[in-house]
Amino acid sequence: GAVVSQHPSRVICKSGTSVKIECRSLDFQATTMFWYRQFPKQSLMLMATSNEGSKATYEQGVEKDKFLINHASLTLSTLTVTSAHPEDSSFYICSAEPGRDFSEAFFGQGTRLTVV
Amino acid sequence: GQQVMQIPQYQHVQEGEDFTTYCNSSTTLSNIQWYKQRPGGHPVFLIQLVKSGEVKKQKRLTFQFGEAKKNSSLHITATQTTDVGTYFCAARNTGGFKTIFGAGTRLFVKA
Numbered sequence: 001g002a003v004v005s006q007h008p009s010r011v012i013c014k015s016g017t018s019v020k021i022e023c024r025s026l027d028f029q030a031t032t033m034f035w036y037r038q039f040p041k042q043s044l045m046l047m048a049t050s051n052e053g054s055k056a057t058y059e060q061g062v063e064k065d066k067f068l069i070n071h072a073s074l075t076l077s078t079l080t081v082t083s084a085h086p087e088d089s090s091f092y093i094c095s096a097e098p099g100r101d102f103s104e105a106f107f108g109q110g111t112r113l114t115v116v
Numbered sequence: 117g118q119q120v121m122q123i124p125q126y127q128h129v130q131e132g133e134d135f136t137t138y139c140n141s142s143t144t145l146s147n148i149q150w151y152k153q154r155p156g157g158h159p160v161f162l163i164q165l166v167k168s169g170e171v172k173k174q175k176r177l178t179f180q181f182g183e184a185k186k187n188s189s190l191h192i193t194a195t196q197t198t199d200v201g202t203y204f205c206a207a208r209n210t211g212g213f214k215t216i217f218g219a220g221t222r223l224f225v226k227a
Contacts (some may be wrong), residue, residue: 001189010219032213034214035216036220040218041222043204043217043218043220044204044217044220044221046214046215046216049213049214093158093159095159095215103164103216104149104161104164105149105151105159105206106161107129107158107159107160108158109157110157110158
C-alpha cells in the first residue's frame with residue numbers, strides 16, 4: 001500500500017519555542033493531507049485540511065496562527081506548532097489519500113510532542 | 117456537522133471470546149471505513165463498506181453495513197491477544213471530503 005512518512009516521531013521542546021512536523025507521501029501525490037490531534041485514549045480530532053498550493057482549512061476552535069500548515073508540494077505538508085505550551089503536548093498525526101474519492105487513508109507514524 | 121457515534125468505549129474480553137463494536141450515524145452514509153490502532157501506533161486501514169447491507173469478512177473479522185447505511189459493526193470471533201487495540205469507524209462528512217472518526221472502541225484481551 002501507499003506510504004506516508006511523518007517526522008519526527010518524538011520531540012521534546014521548551015515552552016515558547018516552535019516545532020515543525022513533516023508529513024510526506026512517499027509513493028503517491030496528495031493534493032490534500034489531513035492533520036489530526038489525538039489525546040491519550042481518545043479519538044482522532046481533525047485539526048485542519050492541508051491543501052497543496054493554497055491555504056489550509058482549519059476546524060472550528062483550532063488556532064490557525066498557532067498551528068501553521070504549509071503544503072508546498074504534492075508530497076509534503078508541514079505543521080508548525082508555534083510558541084508551544086505544555087497544553088500543546090499531544091500526539092499529532094497526518095494522513096493522505098491517494099484517490100480523490102473516499103478511499104483508504106494512509107496515516108503517518110505520528111509525532112509525540114512534549115512541551116516542557 | 118456529521119457525527120459518528122461508536123460504542124462501547126471499552127471492552128474487556130477473555131481470549132477466545134467474541135467482540136463487537138458498533139457505529140451509528142443520524143444521517144445516511146455514503147460509505148464507512150474501519151481502522152485499527154495498536155497501542156502506541158498509528159491507525160491502519162482495515163476495510164471499506166459501500167453497499168447497503170454489505171457484509172465483508174477478513175479471517176476472524178466480520179464487517180457489516182446496515183440496510184439503511186446509517187450503522188455499521190465490526191465483529192471479531194474468538195479474540196486473540198493480537199487483537200488488542202482501538203478500533204475506529206470513519207465516515208466521510210456529508211458533501212465533503214473530511215474523514216470523521218468515531219470515538220473508537222478499545223479492546224483488551226486477557227490471556
